[in-house]
Amino acid sequence: MAERDYEKYLVREPMYETPPGVKNRQSPTMTFMSNTQIPEVNYYLEFGWIYGIPEPNPYVHEHVHDYDQIVLHVGGDPGNPEDLGGEIEFYVGGQPLTFNTTTGLFVPAGVRHGPVIWKEFSKPHIEMSIMLGTGSVKEGWGRSGITEAKSGLPEKTDDVDYEKYLLRKPIHEVVPPGVKNRQFPSMTLMSSAGVPEANHYIELGWVYFIPEPNPFVYEHVHRYNEIVMHWGGDPKNPLDLGGEIEFYVGGQPLTFNTTAAVWVPMGVKHGPLTWKKFKRPHIQMGCMINCGNVMDGWGDSGISEPK
Numbered sequence: 134m135a136e137r138d139y140e141k142y143l144v145r146e147p148m149y150e151t152p153p154g155v156k157n158r159q160s161p162t163m164t165f166m167s168n169t170q171i172p173e174v175n176y177y178l179e180f181g182w183i184y185g186i187p188e189p190n191p192y193v194h195e196h197v198h199d200y201d202q203i204v205l206h207v208g209g210d211p212g213n214p215e216d217l218g219g220e221i222e223f224y225v226g227g228q229p230l231t232f233n234t235t236t237g238l239f240v241p242a243g244v245r246h247g248p249v250i251w252k253e254f255s256k257p258h259i260e261m262s263i264m265l266g267t268g269s270v271k272e273g274w275g276r277s278g279i280t281e282a283k284s285g286l287p288e289k290t291d292d293v294d295y296e297k298y299l300l301r302k303p304i305h306e307v308v309p310p311g312v313k314n315r316q317f318p319s320m321t322l323m324s325s326a327g328v329p330e331a332n333h334y335i336e337l338g339w340v341y342f343i344p345e346p347n348p349f350v351y352e353h354v355h356r357y358n359e360i361v362m363h364w365g366g367d368p369k370n371p372l373d374l375g376g377e378i379e380f381y382v383g384g385q386p387l388t389f390n391t392t393a394a395v396w397v398p399m400g401v402k403h404g405p406l407t408w409k410k411f412k413r414p415h416i417q418m419g420c421m422i423n424c425g426n427v428m429d430g431w432g433d434s435g436i437s438e439p440k
Contacts, residue, residue, distance in 0.1 A: 157185035168268025180261035191248035218256035227289035237322030257368040325425025337418035348405035375413035
């Protein structure tokens with residue numbers, strides 16, 4: 134039997150599928166996970182940098198999906214990672230949710246949301262969308278109405294408090310002991326602890342220099358699918374990671390120095406993860422699918438046990 138080539142699970146270069154034409158925002162955005170890039174993946178992940186107040190504002194109008202969605206807004210300042218660098222008014226179910234911090238928002242399938250309006254801007258930040266249940270941009274957004282401008286602002290027509298879907302302040306619970314040069318505790322931006330209806334776990338943190346110890350992530354295995362992503366912290370050069378990383382997946386070393394995403398199917402051993410070079414701060418993110426609890430996802434994985 135031929136050996137499995139895990140290179141197929143590493144997305145080294147993004148696709149550009151979202152409509153262009155928005156000023157002060159990376160447009161089109163960078164698609165780093167889809168079933169075009171990895172056929173067995175049933176998720177869609179795209180993101181882009183915000184360089185100023187977008188024009189038009191809003192460029193995201195009220196719309197609705199057939200799938201659950203997670204929307205992240207992440208500050209781009211490694212020295213103050215919880216400061217978004219702007220103020221955003223995001224309508225969910227006709228209810229305006231306003232925030233100026235690094236946040237995660239869960240939008241259940243069928244819930245109308247938008248427009249997304251920038252009220253203030255002070256520094257570049259990231260907007261990321263993860264669609265759950267489809268790896269196709271056409272299925273996820275094609276008939277959602279996201280680009281169709283509406284007259285006036287949406288009105289709330291139910292008694293649901295949609296604030297419950299917004300994680301305004303990251304939860305700090307991933308604390309491997311003794312790791313230097315990496316943001317610890319990490320920032321948990323989605324979990325069932327913060328949003329009970331969201332059974333997905335997302336944590337991320339800045340890498341300030343080559344971590345010590347290196348590696349601090351050892352070979353381990355999960356009972357859930359995972360997306361592991363590293364993205365560069367330079368908004369002017371978003372594909373440059375700012376370092377070089379060697380990541381073992383299924384015992385195969387995968388080396389990259391660009392913004393990249395790795396799909397790790399459940400049951401596949403992965404790690405260690407070793408920094409080979411460092412130029413500038415960048416972000417490391419783990420997204421555990423259908424697992425909202427940090428202990429379920431990582432508790433018995435062996436991630437912190439040196440091999």
